[in-house]
Amino acid sequence: MKNTKKGLFDSLQSLPIFGLQHQGIPPGGGMDTFSLQLANALVGNDLYDKVLEMHFPAGVYEFETSTLVAICGADFSAHLDEVPVPLNQPIKVPPGTILSCKKPVSGMRVYVATRELKDEQVSRIKIMPWSMAPENVLSNDPIRILCGREWDHLKACSQQTLLSKDFAISAISNRMGYQLIQAPLKTASATPLLSSAVTAGTIQLLPSGQLVVLMAAHQTTGGYPRVAHVISADLPRLAQMGPKESLRFTLTDPMTAEYEWIFQQNYLQQVRNVCALKLSQHRFDHH
């Protein structure tokens, strides 16, 4: 895929790469790892393969070979050769096809997975007759959180605020973290903390009383109170929310967090298996 027009923040992203955090090197990776993996599953790639992550305005790309492509995550009104194409559905494209995104409809980040069709000459754009709608896996419910070590640093009334009020996402949110906007939360304790490890999803309480949620490109350590943590299974959903949107938090428990994560991972593995099977049958039918 050749880039013919640069997007605002196009980058190739994989799943987070762990093992170097003791050297201060964060795991990074795509923001919405669910859509990233779903795109890979739809074209029969390994789930952890690198895919193109784009924000709006997104770049314009030209396919140089016959390719199987899947577009997942945000709806930016993706077009192939000026024809609108569906999300979450594998598409075969001939060499020379142009991928462009016309307008931001919903979501913040789009993921484009590709697989070169080495022994197949595609002559026209062909949308494969199966799709995966992940609505049953991703809900629109409040973002689920677990209490953090410093949950008690918040006064009871502020704990109540955190669990009942809308939080707007600040315009300065990025891949490192989301700043949230609310009336400043009140702290019950001002004990300064020693820096220690943080993870994606850690919700820190800034001295100003505002909250920041650490996202994919977070630093490895931090010194602000960790009042709560977004569960891993809800991070992809949060990654698709952006400035001008608001969200609510609800408390959950570790068992639910673990169950939801396994449910998502099993779903992705099933999609991959089903798509690999369908792709092999489809090739067989047409040769």
Next chain:
Amino acid sequence: MKNQIYELGDTAITIEFGNEISMEFHEEVIRRFYQFQTNPLPGTLDLIPAYTSLTIVFDLGYVASRFQGLAGMKTLVEEKLAEPFSAVTPEGRIHKIPCLYEGPDLAAVAVACGLSESEIIRIHSEKEYQVYFLGFLPGFAYMGTTDERITVARKETPVTIQPGDIGLAGNQTGIYPSTSPGGWQIIGRTTTDLLPDGLPLFQVGDRVRFIPQRS
């Protein structure tokens, strides 16, 4: 203080060995870091040492499907901490870092501390510092503790800091490995490459001495 073991979200467990910066607590962090590195618990993705804590990051899917999740791992961590351990703790390396004490904030630090610039330089360079842990930026080492006479507050507004800049913040000192916004008071700089071949020069447990250079 008894070890505190707690869950950090749904993917990690933190062990806190103490609540203040001290070599006693930190040596325990280093020992346990090497223990869990030599004999990792199942599903371990990362070990993150800090001043007084060690965090183990797990593969959530793996530990949830095989080990009753983080609750199960917490029990395993407790068992490991109770066992005597035989992991070899490497002797940290000593780094001599040439330092040109001409940082933009040297004069302001001297005023804030009520000392002359040359006294700041002498006090900063006569002590050997411990690399407590790496964080903030790839290869950024949190070192300390500095002499209390040169304790300074961070800047209120971060500015752009260049690679090799040497700063002070509280009773910590550190060198920026790459360009970054930062609030530390910059008193000097070094030409030493902190990311040779892209890998951090410093490791947790190393010690550092600053050697004053003439311009």
